[in-house]
Amino acid sequence: MQSERRMARFDLYERTVHWLAALSYLYAALTGLALWSHKLYWLAWVFGGGVTVRGLHPWGGTIFAVVLAVMFRKWAGQMKLDTDDREWLRKAHKYAVHEEEGVPESGRFNAGQKMLFWSQALATVLLFATGLVLWWPEVMPRTLRLAAVLIHPLAAIGSIGGIIIHIYMGTAAVPGALRSMVQGWVTPSWAASHHRKWYRESSER
Amino acid sequence: MHTVAKLIDTTLCIGCKACEVACQTWNDQEFTLGTFDGSYQTLPDLAPNFWNLIKFNEFERGGKLSWLMSKYQCMHCVDPGCLRACPAPGAIVHLKNGIVDFNHDNCIGCGYCITGCPFDVPRLSPTTKKVYKCSLCSDRTAVGLEPACIKTCPTNCLTFGTREDLLEKAQSRTAELQADGVAAAGVYNPAGVGGTHVLYVLANAARPEDYGLPRDPSVPLAVRLWKGPVKWLGSLVVAGGILGAFFHYVRYGPKKEHADAE
Structure with missing residues (x-):
């Protein structure tokens, strides 16, 4: 049997950080949704009841924020948008429908991934700051609490919207992407197709 | 009545x-x-x-x-602001006789009612972690x-x-x-x-x-927005996102590997 050629895409550290973020995000998001709407309160029972969820949702969010800070430190340097990325974003609608002529080639991360990174970083800062206010309502000034009950869900909505797209792109929409984040490798043709600049740089090395 | x-x-x-x-x-x-x-x-x-x-x-x-x-x-x-803000079904009960009552078995101690109340009345107990009034x-x-x-x-x-x-x-x-x-x-x-x-x-x-x-x-404007338009926006984004992704796949399918390795 001929073994496939493999290119290393995400090392163990990156994968571990990513999945710690994913798990804590999922916990925070689902318990947050339980407290978001009476119609979703059944989720609170899945996670041990309302009192437990009220007690642990802030901790889940805190763990996520800490993991995201680690991820930020690792990846922020690679997430700067260059001129090709800006062009890519202008042609994102063509990328979305698989008409990729004229869409600039991407580096290790494409512009969509970079935008996800920055938007999640912003949302996490907002969620964590307002989350601290909601955590201890009895000691927080009323004005801060009123701002927090509005900003916390708005940031969560933005974040969840981005994550829905992220999960879709990382699983069904781009075959091979999930394996790159689980096992860490991609095939050369995958890299050449989706991240050509990164493929070339990696091959030259 | x-x-x-x-x-x-x-x-x-x-x-x-x-x-x-x-x-x-x-x-x-x-x-x-x-x-x-x-x-x-x-x-x-x-x-x-x-x-x-x-x-x-x-x-x-x-x-x-x-x-x-x-x-x-x-x-x-x-129109109780505490009730609008409360996330736990049955924790705040609006009785038919007009009384707004707290049911502590269902209270989860989040304190949202304190923010919803325009009269600053509910108080969170540090010992029981429930709200009283x-x-x-x-x-x-x-x-x-x-x-x-x-x-x-x-x-x-x-x-x-x-x-x-x-x-x-x-x-x-x-x-x-x-x-x-x-x-x-x-x-x-x-x-x-x-x-x-x-x-x-x-x-x-x-x-x-x-x-x-x-x-x-x-009832504070922030609470009315939070439990009104923001909630609709949330439903729209979550439902729209999931349906949008699903039908994107149905219409366009997955990305193909169009390039060969050099």
């Missing part, structure tokens, strides 16, 4: 605090000593185990100091008794009855006061929260803040 109410005629309050004692006794609350800060008021503020406070508002008029006594407790709003003695009214504070009031400053009757009574008392020369007398029944089931007759209705009452209370 007639709804119930409590009428507080502040012109008749003598600051005896019997209602505070009755409230503590009936609701089986232990009294926690506060700090003495030179006021006749029992405590500076409401507490998780102290739901009914007579405020001794000090008020100066014509160089003379006077007290404007006002009873501070849950207002049992027709006046229940208008829902356990007494359910069996036809008047609330404990009203039962004990020696001056008839407090009366219990249907909301319709008491609104009428408040109006006639206002007319009486005005005839007696208290021209600024009026009823406090703030429209911003749809009216309340705790009504006041104030000697100076133009300045409710002198009694420690907010001038024009309403």
